[in-house]
Amino acid sequence: MSADTYSLPKLPYAYNALEPSISAQIMELHHSKHHQTYVTNLNKALQSLKAASSAGDIAAEIALQPAIKFNGGGHINHSLFWQNLAPSSSADAKPDAAPALMADIDKTWGSYDKFKSAFSTALLGIQGSGWGWLVKEAQTGLRIVTTKDQDPVVGGEVPIFGVDMWEHAYYLQYLNGKAAYVDNIWNVINWKVAEQRYHGGAKDAFSVLKASM
Amino acid sequence: MSATLMRTVPALRGALRSGVAKPAAALASTSFVRGKATLPDLPYDYGALEPYISGKIMELHHKKHHQTYVTGLNSALETIASGDPVAAAKAAPLLNFHGGGHINHSLFWENLAPASREGGGEPDGALAKSIKEDFGGFDTLRKQVNTALAGIQGSGWAWLVKDKNSGTLSVVTRPNQDPVSGPYVPLLGIDAWEHAYYLQYENRKAEYFDAIWNVINWKTVASRFEKA
Ligand SMILES: [Fe+2]
């Protein structure tokens, strides 16, 4: 495997481990098909970029940027997403697993419930495909951001956790009822991973990508 | 709808107006009752497009998704009509999204038909001639549309459009629910949101893009082409 070949990371749990919040069928398609497609197309785009670069073809290099952003973003986002989920029965899925982060959430939003409601509103306000993220920024502290399509949060902020709001993330189970998906995702957030990311930098959060090269 | 709204949202103006003023024309089912958008009836049964689009998809797509756009459009229109400029400005993106969703789906239902009736086949007459001139042929058009659909990064639509000024046909894509506007008149739209195919085709969206050609209503496309 060359240095610019990415591969699909293994899920840290079984496909059915997030039931009943997210069905095994969704998890399997989402991971083995959707995420795999981003990885495959990212590798293709990077290979073309290499060829364009060694040929000194800057027009071709520029033309490849959207594909790299979209598929690279898809790979980054899903890799972070799998890690920031956990079976609801595990200790990691309890907000207690993130004491420092939770204190900051209380300070920023007033309470965990108020944060949850603000985050859920942001998720349901996405028009089209996209993601909602809790991020930490050096200057502004904790913030909720939404991103369109597969735009990744790579602007220096630390992604604490993300929620996939593409229809493929919930449709087979929730159909058009995305509010119920958003309600249930709170049962499977991995607060232990969120706490780790909260203490680390952006580089630490993205280390999962290095591991899957 | 107030005159203020008509001035504020040029992109939607034409489409909304034609929905009100020409109920029997191209946007026949973009129906409004006393300025309120309503969900149009489908011109066929939910199961009528099977096996290409399942009855379950059609039912959810029409009764739930399209209805949500209608409801969202009416609520945005109400906010804008309330006269509070701050609230109105905030509602503008919602008007674009839900208004676009209502327009796009209304056009979409009409450009589909059961394969046992008008659905499928190839266009003929003046439309076929134009397709030959602008694309080289029907197969090339189909390929271009499918390539455009496959290239949508996220949710969106692909459209066969006619340029009002030049009369030229082309294929364009629009993200999310952005409606076709400007010099372009929408002739044929294909919904590339995941809700349009996921229950039947899952991640295999190319299969949906191939299948949908069996249920395209070329009569509708031709009539839009002639009026444009
Ligand atoms: Fe996804």
Ligand SMILES: [Fe+2]
């Ligand atoms: Fe749709």
